[in-house]
Amino acid sequence: MANYTHLHDWNLTPSEAVALQQTLRYSIRIEQPVAPFRTIAGCDISFNKFEETVYAGIVVLRLDTLETIEESGVVSRATFPYIPGLLSFREIPALLEAWANLETDPDVVMFDGHGTAHPRRIGIASHGGLWLNKPAFGCGKSVLVGKFDQPAPEQGNWTPMRHYGDVVGAALRTKNKVTPVYVSPGHLIDLQTTIALTLQCDGGYRIPEPTRRAHLLVNNLRKAAKDPQT
DNA sequence: GCGACAG
């Protein structure tokens, strides 16, 4: 089953959260994975605006067939507000609850957000990877930091995203002539592998399957709780 | 000081 070890407290002020990121960033390891990956997890959360209740979910799929092999959804609470650069403090606590309910132990995790493409190089994918002590990377729909040139319009093309002289991620075209997604390594993985895995998770949509299915899962959870029906 | 700013 999937587990994780407690790294630190979550009830922090935004200021304390930034300070914690400055100490945690040095534990992050960006490197080429040794063992091949067989399964991948996608995670996401959903919520009603102005409400503290959040629906967190994780979907595990086989990398070779993209078949879903497990889903885990939980209803939790997020007390930390959304602040650009501190997303992990709002989303990870609930995601850990969903993770703990997993029967399988995914080989790598795809987060909805960034990894090193972050002002302090420790986005949700890096922070999450540290907690899970597992290879993790981020795939975001918009940019937080980093400058880049537009990649060629055909699927598979990508351009490096740079921030203060560092290549922090890549603008990757997952579909012909469609806005690219922004990927970056989180922990225990490198940019090349991050790009390859994202392309391997292609299901015909801009958003790769792990994240796309996790999004559908948590959205259905939220709707189910909203209506007195099924 | 001003503008930017993952989900």
Place this chain on the structure above:
DNA sequence: ATCTTGTCGC
């Protein structure tokens, strides 16, 4: 993120 219908383009 969420609130929402139709509509332009391949």
